[in-house]
Amino acid sequence: MTAPRTATAVSLGLALVVGACTSFYEIPIETPIQPKLDVSPFRRVLIAGFISGGSDDVDANLETVRLLRSQLRSKSELAVIEADVIPLAAMATDQRPLADPVTDPMAEPRAEAQIRSQKDLEAYEHIFADVAFWKKLGEEYQQPLIVTGTILFTPHQRSGMVQRTQTVQDAFGRQRTVPVRTYMERKGFILNPKFIFIDGRTGTTLHSETFREEILYNAQQNTPALSSYFELMDRLIPSFLSTLSMQKIRGTRVLLK
Amino acid sequence: MMTRILLLAALVTALAAPAASADRRSEAKSQVDFGIKVAQRGLWKEAQYRWERAVEIDPTYAAAWNNLAIAYEQQGQFDEARKAYLKALDIDPKNLLIQQNYDLFREINDRTKNRDGR
Numbered sequence: 001m002t003a004p005r006t007a008t009a010v011s012l013g014l015a016l017v018v019g020a021c022t023s024f025y026e027i028p029i030e031t032p033i034q035p036k037l038d039v040s041p042f043r044r045v046l047i048a049g050f051i052s053g054g055s056d057d058v059d060a061n062l063e064t065v066r067l068l069r070s071q072l073r074s075k076s077e078l079a080v081i082e083a084d085v086i087p088l089a090a091m092a093t094d095q096r097p098l099a100d101p102v103t104d105p106m107a108e109p110r111a112e113a114q115i116r117s118q119k120d121l122e123a124y125e126h127i128f129a130d131v132a133f134w135k136k137l138g139e140e141y142q143q144p145l146i147v148t149g150t151i152l153f154t155p156h157q158r159s160g161m162v163q164r165t166q167t168v169q170d171a172f173g174r175q176r177t178v179p180v181r182t183y184m185e186r187k188g189f190i191l192n193p194k195f196i197f198i199d200g201r202t203g204t205t206l207h208s209e210t211f212r213e214e215i216l217y218n219a220q221q222n223t224p225a226l227s228s229y230f231e232l233m234d235r236l237i238p239s240f241l242s243t244l245s246m247q248k249i250r251g252t253r254v255l256l257k
Numbered sequence: 258m259m260t261r262i263l264l265l266a267a268l269v270t271a272l273a274a275p276a277a278s279a280d281r282r283s284e285a286k287s288q289v290d291f292g293i294k295v296a297q298r299g300l301w302k303e304a305q306y307r308w309e310r311a312v313e314i315d316p317t318y319a320a321a322w323n324n325l326a327i328a329y330e331q332q333g334q335f336d337e338a339r340k341a342y343l344k345a346l347d348i349d350p351k352n353l354l355i356q357q358n359y360d361l362f363r364e365i366n367d368r369t370k371n372r373d374g375r
């Protein structure tokens with residue numbers, strides 16, 4: 001046996017002896033994470049509505065309001081206000097200044113346009129800065145925490161090399177999985193929500209956060225848009241909830257003797 | 258004669274020091290063992306108290322600092338947890354189990370800090 005091999009064997013042996021001598025116990029723990037937003041001044045939450053766009057197959061405003069309300073009902077201590085979903089896009093359109101027929105003769109007065117991209121959404125975002133509008137809404141519902149924002153759910157296509165696993169049989173008949181790279185056409189959706197939290201007492205924005213989630217399927221796979229929407233929302237719901245309520249992260253640690 | 262007495266006293270002190278240290282470790286160990294038992298039953302406050310006692314009795318006991326860090330972490334006291342993990346690693350820098358616990362803690366703690374910074 002050569003010197004390096006002896007040293008390796010000795011250190012391996014020592015590690016085993018040390019491991020055997022050290023008593024340890026794996027224990028599950030739940031680490032509490034404090035909410036990002038102090039919601040103690042509020043007892044109620046109003047999921048008001050969203051300015052949404054992208055795919056015509058999903059009413060992202062309605063679906064997001066329903067989903068967030070049901071999540072908050074079970075996972076937050078705030079009472080969820082059941083109210084009609086506000087058609088924010090239409091309201092924002094009404095608030096926009098009328099097109100000047102002299103400077104812009106082609107402009108259509110106050111028509112609610114199709115929202116297809118982030119750029120289209122920008123035309124409506126002024127409504128979130130309208131303190132008087134949100135304060136009035138807050139007064140209507142006894143000054144709750146108001147959740148609003150924008151949701152863009154757009155179809156998406158991408159082609160390129162994809163790595164996947166393939167089962168192969170070797171010369172001895174044993175099955176193995178090996179990574180293979182193949183060219184694939186894929187299609188799916190991108191979900192771009194921006195959640196805005198507004199103080200219903202003052203109408204001011206307390207906090208906002210933006211997410212981006214993407215899902216792609218084999219081009220031959222026919223997945224309904226609504227399924228994809230829920231799959232993508234599922235991924236970011238924990239982050240949304242952690243803004244309003246304490247979350248616990250489960251893990252394990254090792255106790256030592 | 259005086260030299261002999263001094264030599265004898267030095268010998269007694271030299272022999273007594275490791276014995277006292279062993280006593281402290283043994284006492285701290287019993288606190289650590291009890292802490293583990295109660296933590297396994299979910300009584301983390303009691304476990305924390307036991308491990309705090311253990312590190313008071315024997316501040317060089319890395320395992321006690323490690324366990325104390327976990328108790329702090331479980332209760333959301335992240336600053337205290339970090340200090341306790343670092344103390345444990347300072348005493349026993351090559352302990353991979355403590356290092357692993359600390360790495361997992363840091364992952365969560367960093368996530369919390371990123372959120373606060375937004």
